[in-house]
Amino acid sequence: MMNAERRKSVMNNIKNLCRLPTPCYVIDEEKLIRNLEILRGVEQRTEAKILLAQKAFSCYHLYSMIGEYVSGTACSGLFEARLGYEEMGKENHVFSAAYRENEIDEIISYCGHIIFNSFSQLERYRDRVLKAGKKIGLRINPEFSTQEGHEIYDPCSPKSRLGITNANFLRDKLEGVTGLHFHTLCEQNSDDLERTLEAVEEKFGDVLEKMEWINLGGGHHITRADYDIPRLERCIRHMQEKYGLEVFLEPGEAFALNAGYLVTEVLDIISNDIPIAILDTSAACHMPDVLEMPYRPPLYDSGETGEKQFTYRLGSQTCLAGDVIGEYSFDNELKIGDRLVFGDMAIYSMVKNNTFNGMPLPEIMLLDKSGRLITLRKFGYEDFKNRL
Numbered sequence: 001m002m003n004a005e006r007r008k009s010v011m012n013n014i015k016n017l018c019r020l021p022t023p024c025y026v027i028d029e030e031k032l033i034r035n036l037e038i039l040r041g042v043e044q045r046t047e048a049k050i051l052l053a054q055k056a057f058s059c060y061h062l063y064s065m066i067g068e069y070v071s072g073t074a075c076s077g078l079f080e081a082r083l084g085y086e087e088m089g090k091e092n093h094v095f096s097a098a099y100r101e102n103e104i105d106e107i108i109s110y111c112g113h114i115i116f117n118s119f120s121q122l123e124r125y126r127d128r129v130l131k132a133g134k135k136i137g138l139r140i141n142p143e144f145s146t147q148e149g150h151e152i153y154d155p156c157s158p159k160s161r162l163g164i165t166n167a168n169f170l171r172d173k174l175e176g177v178t179g180l181h182f183h184t185l186c187e188q189n190s191d192d193l194e195r196t197l198e199a200v201e202e203k204f205g206d207v208l209e210k211m212e213w214i215n216l217g218g219g220h221h222i223t224r225a226d227y228d229i230p231r232l233e234r235c236i237r238h239m240q241e242k243y244g245l246e247v248f249l250e251p252g253e254a255f256a257l258n259a260g261y262l263v264t265e266v267l268d269i270i271s272n273d274i275p276i277a278i279l280d281t282s283a284a285c286h287m288p289d290v291l292e293m294p295y296r297p298p299l300y301d302s303g304e305t306g307e308k309q310f311t312y313r314l315g316s317q318t319c320l321a322g323d324v325i326g327e328y329s330f331d332n333e334l335k336i337g338d339r340l341v342f343g344d345m346a347i348y349s350m351v352k353n354n355t356f357n358g359m360p361l362p363e364i365m366l367l368d369k370s371g372r373l374i375t376l377r378k379f380g381y382e383d384f385k386n387r388l
């Protein structure tokens with residue numbers, strides 16, 4: 001429960017955010033630290049190693065602080081591998097659906113664990129990994145879907161390219177392989193992990209007996225209020241005790257869940273059937289998951305359609321007709337110049353944004369744990385032009 005004092009300080013912070021230049025992402029260090037404490041607790045109680053999946057949150061300015069709480073980073077290719085190596089410099093694991101010939105040696109130099117998606121890639125690069133003294137893993141596909149509705153995030157969907165299925169798994173070709181990796185979850189609780197592990201054991205139990213480590217991937221919503229951490233820890237201990245495995249997890253979202261904001265300004269208010277507020281931010285450019293997932297981002301001091309007296313459709317400056325964030329209601333009428341603060345904007349936002357239609361990139365700021373606002377990064381015209 002949030003006590004009155006804590007709530008007051010949150011509201012004061014929100015008020016302060018409303019004075020910032022817009023559009024602007026703000027990372028909330030205190031909330032990030034609270035997530036990190038939860039993740040560190042899992043590490044300490046189980047001895048599993050937790051890695052930051054940089055795909056969700058790559059704000060390297062905070063990597064040295066994050067590295068004080070967890071074991072390292074997970075990456076998907078050369079650039080993330082290098083960022084994790086240079087900015088955190090701890091345990092660094094890489095998985096890619098396929099590696100390029102001209103990048104693999106540099107990737108190997110940055111990473112301790114190299115995970116392949118096929119036996120063909122394993123054959124091609126095995127000797128180079130072993131010669132460098134690094135560890136080899138294979139990503140498996142347990143063909144066990146626990147997600148409903150969004151196939152785009154389900155690596156177990158039909159014809160998936162991610163992971164080797166049991167039928168394609170060559171048990172006589174495992175020379176040099178010491179670990180298995182799977183990643184099948186997305187924003188899920190530990191009951192789905194538990195069921196997935198049962199499927200993994202049923203299909204690959206004989207292989208696990210020969211391995212030294214397993215990586216349970218990401219998608220574990222560990223820092224969400226209703227997440228069942230004891231069940232997660234039972235799953236980890238089961239793999240440690242039954243197979244003698246070292247266990248890794250690589251959540252992304254859980255690190256920075258609810259630890260950031262996007263501040264925007266109302267530029268105009270128009271009307272077409274309902275009032276529409278035009279904002280200086282864009283779903284397509286600054287919060288692409290709103291359209292891709294899709295989802296409705298939380299907005300401070302607002303309600304659902306019709307819940308409060310004044311309902312607006314919130315849309316962007318761009319020319320994309322569908323660049324709409326959603327419908328929200330407010331206690332007071334919106335005015336030109338008002339500031340709005342979207343929540344949960346640290347993850348899959350900065351890492352995915354773009355300058356479509358010439359939209360500027362939001363500034364990145366840090367609300368540090370003492371309440372100070374620090375500019376981490378500003379962008380301008382050159383950032384748009386230099387990509388073209």
Ligand SMILES: *Cc1c(COP(=O)(O)O)cnc(C)c1O
Nearest residue numbers: 053056183218219250251252253
């Ligand atoms: C996306 C991804 C993650 C992180 O997933 P979250 O949903 O952000 O926790 C971890 N591992 C792999 C291989 C991924 O593709």
